[in-house]
């Protein structure tokens with residue numbers, strides 16, 4: 170490489186996953202131009218990672234910004250899944266664009282400063298809330314583009330086939346900037362027709378699909394097989410994901426093996442949502458309560474695209490959350506009895522694997538890739554994951570987008 174190279178950013182002494190030697194990362198026009206030890210050249214911005222772990226910006230495949238931060242309006246969060254849907258339904262008619270924007274921004278800013286740089290937000294559309302939450306998401310997407318790529322997935326949380334107005338709203342949103350479409354057959358009076366219409370809309374608008382699916386621990390029925398069948402019939406392999414799929418936590422190895430083969434064949438991805446799935450499932454058990462989280466690491470071994478994501482933050486579905494994907498991956502590993510030998514696989518579920526599920530191109534720390542980088546306050550991958558290391562700073566498309574200085578002791 171010539172000596173007189175000028176870059177926009179040189180991030181020096183980065184520890185990359187699996188690498189022994191510290192590397193410099195050079196960025197030009199938002200993309201990684203070179204990676205190597207002690208790179209020659211100068212840069213407009215030069216930063217020393219000091220041997221700390223540098224990861225690509227994290228990927229949250231499933232979150233509900235529109236109904237985050239509702240605890241102050243809704244203290245009673247003990248009604249299970251039905252109670253949570255009903256509680257938010259009551260609040261939803263009073264949502265304004267400004268209110269949704271303000272709460273969404275609070276959660277988004279937390280996620281950004283925890284290292285998230287790609288996010289798929291699910292947004293409820295129905296006659297109660299109309300397009301107000303969707304409008305707020307479009308504004309958030311625009312206003313926070315400096316730090317995060319926000320993908321908007323519109324979906325009918327409370328069913329669709331009972332009221333033609335719901336499909337009209339979905340169609341309008343898809344024409345006005347929604348990135349993809351979701352479905353929620355388990356709340357619809359006619360789940361099969363719900364899936365049929367959602368697939369038809371996705372094909373008509375050429376968008377990906379992400380369903381809320383199989384959100385209980387009853388293995389006697391499931392919509393997963395029908396989703397896989399419809400995915401193949403539509404030719405939508407690789408473009409469909411499902412969230413929750415908690416029934417997969419309630420079946421034996423042989424049944425799980427059959428589902429894994431089916432998912433891999435159909436190219437359907439699965440997202441586990443540990444905080445919500447733990448909080449809402451297994452409530453009828455007084456002792457030895459089941460955990461109710463889909464074992465997505467088993468699915469990944471079978472070639473299925475998987476991720477672990479946030480879902481809800483501080484609302485009746487999940488009265489917890491700080492937007493940290495590292496914490497979410499850590500929780501998943503903990504509850505699945507996965508130790509340091511599996512930490513790397515779990516890290517993939519909030520980075521590379523999640524990017525695959527969302528079909529993000531140019532993801533990862535490689536020459537030519539988008540320069541989305543976070544510097545973690547740790548110099549070892551296993552310690553970073555096990556210790557939920559915080560990011561000290563992040564660069565979105567090569568531009569510094571946040572800092573989060575480490576705590577300092579004052580003796």
Ligand SMILES: [Zn+2]
Nearest residue numbers: 291381412480
């Ligand atoms: Zn969800």
